[in-house]
Amino acid sequence: MATYTSTSAAGAPGKGGVFNRLYTGTGAFDIVGRRKRWYWTFAVLVVICIASMVFRGFNLGIEFVGGTQIQFPVAGVSGEPSSDRINQVINGAIGQPPKSVQHAGSGASETVVIRTEALTGAEQFKVRDALFNEFHPRGQDGRSTPNVISESAVSSSWGNEITSQALIALAVFMVLVSLFLALYFERSMAIAAVVALVHDLVVTAGVYSLVGFEVSPGTVIGLLTILGFSLYDTVVVFDKVKENSRGLLGLTRRTYAETANLALNQTLMRSINTSLIAVLPVGGLLVVGVGVLGVGTLADLALVQMVGMIAGALSSIFLATPILVDLKMRDRRYQQQAARVMTRRKRLAQARDAGGDEDELDVTDDEALGTELRRERAITAAAGVPARAPSARRNHTSRAERTGRAARPTGKRRR
CATH class of the missing domain: 3.30.70 (Alpha-Beta Plaits)
Incomplete structure (x- = not known):
């Protein structure tokens, strides 16, 4: 996991232009910190889409109505x-x-x-x-x-059969995805990913209802294909969050929200590039389908994919990770860890104001990591599994901090 200064970790604006901050991924974009704004935005959009589907309905093709x-x-x-x-x-x-x-x-x-x-x-x-x-x-x-x-x-029976089979496939997909995410990551990440996935489906269907696009069997098939794209982008972000938050409960440099926001910034440019690369060929397919071959199954498939991919990219960035943070912060352990981070920063600020030695107040993570490793070795030894060696970063940090403490005058009392 890459290390950053405490100023960047605390959410201070990064230096440089927008594109520079996108490529460096130093946590300069406070996406998680503004999550209430995104919640309201997505909530309004979902309510509009649901209202349109209920009161306006869909422009169903003759495959569904005959x-x-x-x-x-x-x-x-x-x-x-x-x-x-x-x-x-x-x-x-x-x-x-x-x-x-x-x-x-x-x-x-x-x-x-x-x-x-x-x-x-x-x-x-x-x-x-x-x-x-x-x-x-x-x-x-x-x-x-x-x-x-x-x-x-x-006859409408063919379209109804396609719809019923699509709903069965959607239900099976949701169950398998939830199990996979819960096993590979954790329950909080599984819930957040499924919520973002449901959002993508509702928004895509709502756009069709609002604009009045004709719903054909190609539309139903295209709606199922966007699920994988939306899930892929979310899993990439969550994997980085998992990597950055390893051993976080014993650390005092940043909270879980800041760790998740940092992971989101580190994968933000990748998410944007992936979305653009995916949308461009779909846009070409849409142009070919409408402009060259005429409106038909090809155009219906490309249109629903275009809408779904855009909705999926937005939800993976602005919705999935903020929901994950709120779910994790309900855990008392992460609340206590966040309180320790705030206490450390307050002590550092007081040291700066008093003109004291910040190093004397800088609470290192060495003891917490050592305790964590000893506990892990004891558990793995009891289970008969060889203990993992500490990561290179932890060894490097520990040596640096031990060297720094050895260089301090022995007469000073640590606070």
């Missing part, structure tokens, strides 16, 4: 088959506009896909006749006949 799908080739049509023009033609034929008009494919294979409510046989005939009279589409043989326009009924 309907009729009509399509015809674009090559050789008369005029431009734009969405507005098609809406006018169908509205004039049956008195109601279609649910959606999409262009799939490109070049000679481009087709128009129209999705409407479930139509009767007579209504389908009227729509086909109106579209043919308006656009005169041609088949692959170059002939223009009404049979070029095809209709098919779509």
